[in-house]
Amino acid sequence: MKMLRTLNFFLIIGSLGAFSAVAWLVGCGTTKSTNNSGGTVTTSLSDPPVCSTTSVPSGPFSAVWVTVTKVTANTDANAASGDSTSANSKCFLTQLGSKSGLPAGDYQQIRIYLLANDSSSGPSTNNCGTGNGWNCVVDNATGPHELTLPSEAQTGLKIPSGQIAGGKFTIAAGQSADLDIDFNACASIVKAGASGKFLLKPVLHAGEASVNNATIGGTVVDSATGSGIMGAMVLLEQPSTVTGVTEPVDQVVYATTTDASGNFFICPVQGTPGTTTYDVVIAAVQGGVAYNPDIVFSVPVGTTLGNLKLVSEGIGNAGGTLAGQITSAGASGAIAEDVTLQTFTKATPTGGTETEVTIPWLSTNTTQPAALPQNFMTQATANVVSPAVACPASTDCYNYEITLPASAAQVGTFSGGSANLPTPPTTPTNTINYDLLGTVPNATPGCTTSPAIVPTLAVTPATTTPVTVLAFTGCT
Numbered sequence: 001m002k003m004l005r006t007l008n009f010f011l012i013i014g015s016l017g018a019f020s021a022v023a024w025l026v027g028c029g030t031t032k033s034t035n036n037s038g039g040t041v042t043t044s045l046s047d048p049p050v051c052s053t054t055s056v057p058s059g060p061f062s063a064v065w066v067t068v069t070k071v072t073a074n075t076d077a078n079a080a081s082g083d084s085t086s087a088n089s090k091c092f093l094t095q096l097g098s099k100s101g102l103p104a105g106d107y108q109q110i111r112i113y114l115l116a117n118d119s120s121s122g123p124s125t126n127n128c129g130t131g132n133g134w135n136c137v138v139d140n141a142t143g144p145h146e147l148t149l150p151s152e153a154q155t156g157l158k159i160p161s162g163q164i165a166g167g168k169f170t171i172a173a174g175q176s177a178d179l180d181i182d183f184n185a186c187a188s189i190v191k192a193g194a195s196g197k198f199l200l201k202p203v204l205h206a207g208e209a210s211v212n213n214a215t216i217g218g219t220v221v222d223s224a225t226g227s228g229i230m231g232a233m234v235l236l237e238q239p240s241t242v243t244g245v246t247e248p249v250d251q252v253v254y255a256t257t258t259d260a261s262g263n264f265f266i267c268p269v270q271g272t273p274g275t276t277t278y279d280v281v282i283a284a285v286q287g288g289v290a291y292n293p294d295i296v297f298s299v300p301v302g303t304t305l306g307n308l309k310l311v312s313e314g315i316g317n318a319g320g321t322l323a324g325q326i327t328s329a330g331a332s333g334a335i336a337e338d339v340t341l342q343t344f345t346k347a348t349p350t351g352g353t354e355t356e357v358t359i360p361w362l363s364t365n366t367t368q369p370a371a372l373p374q375n376f377m378t379q380a381t382a383n384v385v386s387p388a389v390a391c392p393a394s395t396d397c398y399n400y401e402i403t404l405p406a407s408a409a410q411v412g413t414f415s416g417g418s419a420n421l422p423t424p425p426t427t428p429t430n431t432i433n434y435d436l437l438g439t440v441p442n443a444t445p446g447c448t449t450s451p452a453i454v455p456t457l458a459v460t461p462a463t464t465t466p467v468t469v470l471a472f473t474g475c476t
Helices: none
Strands: 005-015 022-027 029-031 040-046 063-075 106-107 109-114 136-139 143-148 157-159 170-171 175-185 189-191 198-200 204-207 216-222 231-242 247-255 263-266 277-283 294-300 303-310 320-330 335-348 354-359 377-380 397-405 410-413 432-439 448-449 455-459 464-466 469-475
Touching: 106 469, 136 198, 157 204, 170 455, 216 231, 231 263, 231 354, 247 263, 247 277, 277 303, 277 354, 294 303, 320 432, 320 455, 335 397, 335 469, 455 464
Parallel strands: 005 022, 040 175, 143 198, 216 303, 247 354, 294 410, 320 464, 320 469
Antiparallel strands: 005 063, 029 040, 063 109, 063 136, 106 170, 109 157, 136 143, 175 204, 189 198, 216 263, 231 247, 231 277, 277 294, 320 397, 335 354, 335 377, 335 432, 432 455, 448 469
């Protein structure tokens, strides 16, 4: 039997907005429910500030606002939008639609519904202002812009069981559970090149925050001074198979940045504590100085890593740069495509297989902020060139520059309660090789790139390394 409960209301969620009766600070805010005959849920909504770096503390956006109209939870992981019946309520994920509480059960799917931008009515306070719809991003340079919503905003932005820590959250009659919704606003915004539109491509996770061992944490410090590094980028990755790449490829699953003391804490993390593992990847730039990346393989869920030391590349070195061009074309000539770029370096865990590990960007002149999890995206769209380099005949193109750590990674494999990183050198090895992959998400089968991957791009501090053109053809 499928069990579904929904709620209908208007609520503005602001990723960086002030907390008030209608605005949620997407961070540590919580709401609590009333416990009657059924089970209840205490929820928090969080947004790791991954589009901020120490070089650009506020990131490219000052706020992301979305208007939620209802939220549903279902015990069937395969439930379609609208399955079962709805019940009205006025609170957000507190009782998930029933003032008498949720029926007991294992809930394997959550859907979040957004108000259409062309809706004639909405909340009494619209933080997007006039002419920007009910969902918007506030660009630091140009102000608010309407967010173009995906079609599933009306059928519910689904958080499937695979994106719920443990695959489900459990409600027992008369009991309560803590639930955290991780809305990664920074990773969910894509600027669509020449059109100037901002697209919402949601990155959502959920989990029972009360299961306090569903976490991975640690502290990132300067190897010379021992001081915490604020704003270091921390990625949790797991290996997968990627077409055109012979080695396993570590893909980003979670991301965060460190606080003022260098601490990071990622929760909830999907998987079985002590059994499920992630590879932890860290990179940083502070005060215009870059650090080497750290890679720790096979870190179990439920681990606190302690101090993780990064080696400074030296005063005046803010990393190295990859610069190149993406082109896209179809049978009849130029055509625009969304192209995902990922940068890898090869590393091998103790007793394991050489792996392509995703390394976060320190900065970029593409339309995306640095160090996005999962969504390293730039668009090859007409007349979008920065710097100004002409597109080849009959193609659209995009010119990019990506700044990365320019010194060799320190690599360890977790065992015996330790990250087992090598003793940091006094000075880093100032060169690192990257492989660069470009893909088109959900592309037609004929849309392919040449070369499939650009290998062995040597990057050194304060230098620019040219990259072979990534040419996508056969696109539609």
